[in-house]
Amino acid sequence: MSHRRTLLTPTGRRRLTGVLAVTGLAFAGLVAAPSSAFADSGAVGTALSGSGTIGSQTYSFTSGALSGSATFAADADWNQSAVVAVDWDPDKVRQGRNLDPTVHYTRPVSGTLSIKYSVNGHLDLDTSIGTLGMGLGESITASGPCALQASGAAYACHLESANVGVFDPSDFGYGLPYLDMKMISDVTVTPDALHSLRTAKTPSQVLGTSNLSLGEDPQVDPLLVGCKIPGGDGLSYQLGDFSSTPGLHVVSKVGIEAGFIVPVAPPFPGYRLAVYTDTVTVATSNANLDMSGAGGSVDMGAIKANNIAPTLGAVSAPDGVEGTPIQFSTSATGPCASGATYSWDFGDGSGAGHTATPQHKYADDGTYTGQVVVTDSTGLTDTRDFTVHVANAAPVVTVVPGAPVTVPWGKPLTLKAQAVDPGAADQSTLTYDWDFADGDSIDNGGPSETHSWASVGDRLPSVNVCDKDGACTLKTFTVHVRSHATTLAYTGPQAADFSSTSTLTASLEDEFGAPINNAPVVFKVDGATVGTATTNASGHASLAYVVTKTAGSHTVSASYAGSGLYDANTSADTPFAVSAMASHITYTGGLKGAPNKATAVSATVVDALGRPLAGYPVTFTIGSQTATATTNTAGVAATQIVLTQKPAFYPLTASWAGDPGKYLGDTTTAQFSLNKK
Numbered sequence: 001m002s003h004r005r006t007l008l009t010p011t012g013r014r015r016l017t018g019v020l021a022v023t024g025l026a027f028a029g030l031v032a033a034p035s036s037a038f039a040d041s042g043a044v045g046t047a048l049s050g051s052g053t054i055g056s057q058t059y060s061f062t063s064g065a066l067s068g069s070a071t072f073a074a075d076a077d078w079n080q081s082a083v084v085a086v087d088w089d090p091d092k093v094r095q096g097r098n099l100d101p102t103v104h105y106t107r108p109v110s111g112t113l114s115i116k117y118s119v120n121g122h123l124d125l126d127t128s129i130g131t132l133g134m135g136l137g138e139s140i141t142a143s144g145p146c147a148l149q150a151s152g153a154a155y156a157c158h159l160e161s162a163n164v165g166v167f168d169p170s171d172f173g174y175g176l177p178y179l180d181m182k183m184i185s186d187v188t189v190t191p192d193a194l195h196s197l198r199t200a201k202t203p204s205q206v207l208g209t210s211n212l213s214l215g216e217d218p219q220v221d222p223l224l225v226g227c228k229i230p231g232g233d234g235l236s237y238q239l240g241d242f243s244s245t246p247g248l249h250v251v252s253k254v255g256i257e258a259g260f261i262v263p264v265a266p267p268f269p270g271y272r273l274a275v276y277t278d279t280v281t282v283a284t285s286n287a288n289l290d291m292s293g294a295g296g297s298v299d300m301g302a303i304k305a306n307n308i309a310p311t312l313g314a315v316s317a318p319d320g321v322e323g324t325p326i327q328f329s330t331s332a333t334g335p336c337a338s339g340a341t342y343s344w345d346f347g348d349g350s351g352a353g354h355t356a357t358p359q360h361k362y363a364d365d366g367t368y369t370g371q372v373v374v375t376d377s378t379g380l381t382d383t384r385d386f387t388v389h390v391a392n393a394a395p396v397v398t399v400v401p402g403a404p405v406t407v408p409w410g411k412p413l414t415l416k417a418q419a420v421d422p423g424a425a426d427q428s429t430l431t432y433d434w435d436f437a438d439g440d441s442i443d444n445g446g447p448s449e450t451h452s453w454a455s456v457g458d459r460l461p462s463v464n465v466c467d468k469d470g471a472c473t474l475k476t477f478t479v480h481v482r483s484h485a486t487t488l489a490y491t492g493p494q495a496a497d498f499s500s501t502s503t504l505t506a507s508l509e510d511e512f513g514a515p516i517n518n519a520p521v522v523f524k525v526d527g528a529t530v531g532t533a534t535t536n537a538s539g540h541a542s543l544a545y546v547v548t549k550t551a552g553s554h555t556v557s558a559s560y561a562g563s564g565l566y567d568a569n570t571s572a573d574t575p576f577a578v579s580a581m582a583s584h585i586t587y588t589g590g591l592k593g594a595p596n597k598a599t600a601v602s603a604t605v606v607d608a609l610g611r612p613l614a615g616y617p618v619t620f621t622i623g624s625q626t627a628t629a630t631t632n633t634a635g636v637a638a639t640q641i642v643l644t645q646k647p648a649f650y651p652l653t654a655s656w657a658g659d660p661g662k663y664l665g666d667t668t669t670a671q672f673s674l675n676k677k
Contacts, residue, residue: 041087042298044239048080048148048291054115054250055285066276070121070136072252072283074185078291080111080148084196084214086237086298093235095306095378096227096335101237104218105150105194113146113157115185115250123166125179125258125276134167134179142183148291149191150244151215159185169261170269178272182255184279190247191215196295197240202233202303212239227336227377231305238297245288252283309380310334315372317386321393323422325359328372330384332356336376343373347388362390363424393422394471395430399463403477407453408484408511409565414450417475419465429468436461437479453481456564483562484510488521488569490558491540496547497581498662499607504543506558506571508535515539516566522559525549525576550661551580580658582608585618585666587654588636592673593643602638603654605631607663612636616656622672623650631656647675 054074061067088101121136146157161183169176193213200207200223207229210221225235259274310332320326332340344353346360347368353360362368368388375381400416407413415434421427434442436451437459453459459479466472489507496502504523508516521541522532526549533541541558555573562568586604593599601620605613612635620627622641629639637656652672658665 040090040301041085042237042300043083043085044296044298045081045083046242046293046295048082048111048242048244048293049078050289050291051075051077052287052289054248054287055283057252057283057285058121059280059282061280061282066123066125066256066258066278068121068123068136070119070123070254070282072254073118074250074252074283074285075116076248076250076287076289077114077116078111078146078148078289080107080291081109082107082148082194082242082293084194084239084242087218088300090301091304093225093301094304094335095225095229095231096308097225099223099225099300100220101223101300102218103198103212103214103221105214105216107147110145110147112143113159113187114141114143115159115183115187115252116141117161117183117252119183123179125177136166138164138166138181140164140181140183142185144185146187146189148244148246149189149216150194151191151217154188154190154249157187157189159187163255163257176261178259178261180257184253184255186251186253188249190249192244192246195243199238199240201236201238202229204230204233207235225303227306227339229303231303233303235300235303236297237300239295241295242293244291246291248285248287248289250283250285250287251281252285253279253281255279306336306376306378306380308335310337310340310374310376310382312372312374312382312384315384315386317370317388319389319391320362321391321422322362322365323393323396323420325361326388326390327357327359328353328386329357330372330374332374332376332382334376334380336378336380337374338377340374340376343375344370345372346370361422362388363422365390365392365423392469392471395419395421395426395465395467395473397463397465397473397475399475399477404480405477406480406482409453409456409481412450412452413479414448415461415463416448417463417465419447419473421467423467426467426469426471431466433464434461435463453479456481456483483565483567484512485567486510486516486560486562486569488558488560488571490556490571490574492556494556494575495577495579497579497608498547498550499581500547500609502545502547504530504533504545504556504558506533506541508539508541508560508569510566516560519560519563519566522561524557524559526554527557547578549576549578551578552661554578580660580662580664583613583656583658583663583666584608585654585656585668587652587668587670589620589638589654591652591670594675595643595645595647598640598642600638600640601627601652601654602629602636603668605635605637605656605666613663616659618654618656621651621653621655623648623674643674645674649673649676 054076056073058071060069083106085104086101092099117140119136119138123134124131140161142159142161144159163180163182166181167179196212198210198212256278257274258276259272261270262273263270313331316329342356347370371385373383398418419430432445434445434449462476464474491507492505506521508519515538517537519535520532523530523543530545531543533543535541554576556576557571557573559570584606589601603618614631614633616631617628618637623645627639627641629637631637650672652670655667656665
């Protein structure tokens with residue numbers, strides 16, 4: 001029979017806590033000696049650290065005599081002493097120089113990576129004296145050297161804890177079992193650059209900032225010392241707080257040793273005889289660990305004044321013409337030539353130019369000698385002389401309004417010849433000859449003339465402007481003489497009866513409000529032409545239209561086809577309501593009769609204008625008897641009724657139903673005497 005012992009009391013187990021040893025680093029004396037390419041260097045020392053949760057995983061296992069289940073929760077802690085070295089050429093701490101220091105991340109010693117495991121669970125160990133059950137509630141820290149690299153391929157770090165006695169009866173517990181365990185972490189690190197915000201500044205201004213991402217190799221930091229930074233200002237190279245987020249792939253293992261305390265001769269303690277050893281992988285986790293450390297600054301010394309004056313290149317001063325801008329240009333080189341100022345003397349007593357590429361107009365022809373001076377942003381200068389030849393020129397003429405210009409026929413257009421002679425002495429001597437390209441011209445006219453054209457078409461008028469020396473400029477331009485736009489409006493009635501005569505009217509005028517006479521205007525009803533009328537002197541057109549449309553909603557419009565002088569136009573569709581015409585029926589037959597004798601009945605049907613309506617049925621009713629007859633061309637309907645009713649007075653009606661959409665029906669009544677006096 002096997003026996004089971006359960007050891008859960010505080011005295012039956014021992015908790016071990018790993019202690020992370022951190023080696024302090026004194027940064028003094030750790031700065032690397034400057035390389036041969038630089039004459040000065042400095043460094044910022046920092047202590048990078050980071051901590052975070054790796055993960056939690058439950059593992060169940062059975063291996064030989066040992067079985068159980070445990071949850072492993074892991075937290076990482078990493079410390080790394082680091083130095084960021086900065087090397088530079090002190091002669092480049094000068095106005096206008098590219099200082100471009102070299103920055104390098106180094107580690108004076110390896111960092112220490114620790115992973116603390118909180119282990120909770122239960123283990124069973126089968127022994128010769130029974131099953132030994134043990135509760136786990138341990139805090140175990142695995143640690144080891146692990147350098148925080150900033151670039152390159154992934155690398156491995158191995159961490160181990162000391163043995164922890166899960167069940168430890170002491171070395172005098174002869175015959176009793178013991179159980180030791182330790183945590184092992186194999187960590188694969190994916191490097192991440194060391195990040196920092198660099199700020200270069202003096203007491204008066206900031207030179208600039210840059211986001212640095214430092215790897216394992218030295219890095220050149222582009223840095224320009226501005227020419228406008230005062231000489232003598234101290235330059236501080238400041239590195240903000242450092243950060244890096246390496247990736248961690250952690251494989252967590254448990255090392256287990258179980259055995260018995262074997263006695264020796266008293267009073268000596270027994271020795272441990274291991275009967276079971278194994279290493280078991282219990283968890284695999286991935287995490288990113290945020291590392292950070294304080295930044296610092298390096299003093300690069302006082303900024304020196306620029307000592308290289310600008311050098312002017314060749315001056316471009318091409319020959320030109322009086323009154324026409326001549327493009328001058330030059331350029332300067334030197335550390336502080338960018339942003340330099342230029343002062344030009346063009347040799348004609350005019351004001352100076354102040355750019356590297358000025359334009360200048362000479363008021364007269366001749367040969368001129370000038371000079372240009374460049375001054376860089378630190379006050380250093382250079383000078384060059386130049387010569388330019390300027391020739392005479394004809395007047396420059398611009399016609400306003402600018403061609404091509406459009407004008408309606410018959411309307412005056414004022415043309416202005418704006419002429420400027422490059423030679424100021426010739427300006428008052430200019431003459432103007434105009435040709436309007438329609439047989440009309442003005443010799444020796446003024447700079448402004450007014451003219452109108454009588455017909456539509458394109459014209460090519462011109463003006464010839466000459467100075468006193470006979471230099472002339474002929475300016476030909478285009479004038480589009482256009483037709484007049486028109487406005488056509490329907491002004492007639494918007495309602496009429498079927499078959500009535502309606503007078504359709506319209507009004508036509510041009511864009512200037514003038515009536516257009518003798519113009520054909522086409523009238524349409526529902527889009528179909530119903531007639532054409534000609535406008536009178538007032539621009540009015542009138543058309544008598546017999547309404548043929550049946551009752552309902554219709555539209556009426558007018559249109560003008562245009563001519564060589566006027567544009568076409570069409571009025572908007574105007575609602576035109578047609579109503580059925582009223583009618584009138586008159587009974588014209590007899591009002592007396594005898595039974596069983598034929599009685600003549602008749603009626604006349606006319607429209608509202610008194611016109612007879614032919615071909616329509618009329619119904620006659622006497623008492624209970626009816627008869628129907630159709631109107632003839634005179635609108636008369638006549639027939640006979642043989643009355644079979646008893647003698648009496650009977651109502652008589654004569655009616656017609658009308659014609660839908662054309663005529664309204666009508667009814668008349670009377671009293672008929674059948675054999676009654």
